[in-house]
Amino acid sequence: MIEDKNPQRTSISDLGEFGLIEHLTKHFEIKNPTTLKGVGDDAAVIDFKGKKTIVTTDLLVEGVHFDLSYMPLKHLGYKSVMVNLSDVYAMNAKATQITVSIAVSNRFPLEALEELYAGIKLACDVYGVDLIGGDTTSSNKGLLITVTALGEADEGEIVYRNTAKPNDLLVVSGDIGGAYLGLQVLEREKQVFKVNPQNQPDLDMYSYIIERQLKPEARKDIPELLKKLKVKPTSMIDISDGLSSEIIHICKQSKVGCALYEDKIPLDPQVISTCEEFDISSTTVALSGGEDYELLFTISQDDYPKIKGNPSMTLIGHMTEEKEGMHLITRANTKIPIEARGWNALKKE
Ligand code: ADP
Ligand code: MG
Numbered sequence: 001m002i003e004d005k006n007p008q009r010t011s012i013s014d015l016g017e018f019g020l021i022e023h024l025t026k027h028f029e030i031k032n033p034t035t036l037k038g039v040g041d042d043a044a045v046i047d048f049k050g051k052k053t054i055v056t057t058d059l060l061v062e063g064v065h066f067d068l069s070y071m072p073l074k075h076l077g078y079k080s081v082m083v084n085l086s087d088v089y090a091m092n093a094k095a096t097q098i099t100v101s102i103a104v105s106n107r108f109p110l111e112a113l114e115e116l117y118a119g120i121k122l123a124c125d126v127y128g129v130d131l132i133g134g135d136t137t138s139s140n141k142g143l144l145i146t147v148t149a150l151g152e153a154d155e156g157e158i159v160y161r162n163t164a165k166p167n168d169l170l171v172v173s174g175d176i177g178g179a180y181l182g183l184q185v186l187e188r189e190k191q192v193f194k195v196n197p198q199n200q201p202d203l204d205m206y207s208y209i210i211e212r213q214l215k216p217e218a219r220k221d222i223p224e225l226l227k228k229l230k231v232k233p234t235s236m237i238d239i240s241d242g243l244s245s246e247i248i249h250i251c252k253q254s255k256v257g258c259a260l261y262e263d264k265i266p267l268d269p270q271v272i273s274t275c276e277e278f279d280i281s282s283t284t285v286a287l288s289g290g291e292d293y294e295l296l297f298t299i300s301q302d303d304y305p306k307i308k309g310n311p312s313m314t315l316i317g318h319m320t321e322e323k324e325g326m327h328l329i330t331r332a333n334t335k336i337p338i339e340a341r342g343w344n345a346l347k348k349e
Contacts, residue, residue, distance in 0.1 A: 009109040021136055023110070024117045028124060028131045032096045034152065035130045044132035046097060046150065052158060054095075054151035056087040062142035070186040073112055075214045076145070077119025083240065084149035085127055086218035086293040090238035091160075093153035093223070097132045098124070101146040103139035116145075127220055157232070159297070162253035164235035168298040170258060170317040171233075171307065173222050175266040176243060177282060180289025181274045182206065182213030208270045216293045222312065229306045233297035242288040244338050246296050248326060257324040260317040260338065263331050287328070287338075 012020055025039045037045035046053075060066060060080055068076070081098060088095040100120060104113065124131055129149070185206045192199055203210060219238075226233065235254055237246045243265070251258050265286045275282040298319055299307065307313050317329075326338040 008111050010111060012104065012106070012108065012110055012113070015110065017136060020110070020113070024113060025131060028121060030130045030132075031124075031128055032130050034096055035132055038130055038132040039134075044097070044099070046132070048152045051152040052093075052155050054088050054091050054093040054153060054158075055148065056084055057146060057148040058083050058087070060145045060147075062144065067190075068143070069190055071214060073115035074119035074122075077116040077121075078123045079119075079214070079216055080145045080147045081120055081123035081127070081129075081149075082216050082218045082293060084147045085123075085129065085220065086216075086238040086240070086295075088149050088151035089219055089223050090236050090295055091151070091153065092157055092226070092233065092236060093151040095127060095129050095149055095151040095218075095220070097130045097150040099133045099148045100131060101135040101137075101148075103137045103144040105139050105141055105143070108143065127218070157227075159233050159236040160253075161235055161237050161250050162255075164250050164254035164256050164298040164319050165300075166256050166319050166321045168234050168256075168300055168319045169304055169315055170247070170260065170296070170298055170319060171313050172239070172243070172266065172294055172296050172316050173219050173312055173314075174292070174294040175268045175271065176239060176292045176294055177271045177275075177285040177289045178209040178212035178268055179216060179291035179293075180213075180242075180285055181271055181278070182209035182211070183291070184278060185210060185274065186213060206270065206274065208268055209274060213291065216291065218293055219295045222295045225310070225312065226307075229310075231299055231303045231306050233299055236295060236297035239292045239294045239296055240290060242286075242290040243296065244287040245290075245340055247338060248340060250296070250298065251319070251322075251326050254319075255322045257320040257322050258317055258326050258338075259320060259329055259335075260327070261329050264314065264316040266314040266316075283328075283330075 015023060030038050034046050034048055036047055066076055085095045189201045235250050237249055239246050247258060247260060262283050267282050272282055275285055327335045328338055329335055
């Protein structure tokens with residue numbers, strides 16, 4: 001995980017708005033030839049030279065989307081960028097630029113914002129995107145962050161949610177459920193800490209799932225890999241809200257049904273062991289957990305040999321005619337309708 005904490009406390013008002021922006025952004029370099037003008041003018045200028053432009057934005061609010069009592073600011077900066085890049089990759093596009101806007105209360109010293117921007121810079125460096133602008137303002141309470149990500153793609157490369165076909169195969173990258181369980185562990189430790197601040201939790205056995213929650217990675221590699229394998233998904237979405245709601249988005253928008261196989265859902269061993277400890281079904285967690293930022297996509301059956309055996313992708317089901325509905329096929333071979341919170345049906349297990 002990334003290091004955090006700078007013990008000094010310099011008041012933001014000592015720098016003034018321009019000094020602050022300059023201080024926070026001066027170490028960012030422009031890496032993409034499409035960025036003609038970044039931070040520093042009234043607006044940024046980009047030139048995608050005939051390619052299509054992808055734009056997406058997310059607003060994160062303290063107390064709603066993140067809790068600073070266990071989310072280090074550097075991780076928060078990193079994650080704010082990831083959630084946006086994930087949306088760009090879900091369009092099968094290349095992410096190239098971001099803008100970052102923040103509203104901060106006077107509770108935050110300069111050092112806190114330095115940490116936030118250190119995470120943003122790390123994300124920019126690892127993912128090859130340019131910070132090209134933003135806005136800075138004060139808030140009466142708490143911290144708000146808006147990131148907008150831009151990306152590029154050839155028109156023919158872009159993949160939407162509404163183009164899956166019956167008989168297409170349903171595929172997911174990585175493994176799921178970890179981020180939600182990581183949050184459950186962090187919430188539990190927060191409660192323990194409230195009762196006994198001396199308690200030093202040993203979280204080693206949860207390292208993977210905590211990292212999934214605090215430092216998620218967007219799947220930049222998947223669109224690149226699919227391109228190399230000459231597979232264009234027939235539809236794609238990123239998993240921000242849990243498998244069941246993302247499947248429903250694809251099915252409803254594409255006017256198809258689907259069969260999802262419970263025994264095929266990819267789970268990390270730490271997800272399985274932590275589910276046992278918390279006494280919840282791992283399928284429940286995978287279906288409605290969220291924040292995994294994996295990619296869920298459909299491919300034509302003809303393309304299956306090209307992805308078969310690839311460790312980054314798992315076949316979890318197939319699409320059907322719309323009238324057949326959306327179903328989870330359980331390990332016991334029973335069919336359960338997938339609902340927005342499809343885990344309700346499983347809760348009684
Ligand atoms: P304006 O008053 O025209 O909105 P600002 O003073 O807000 O200009 O911004 C000056 C420059 O700094 C612009 O390029 C803007 O995009 C950039 N900028 C402002 N705030 C941020 C921020 N939080 N992160 C990155 N760039 C920023
Ligand atoms: Mg401004």
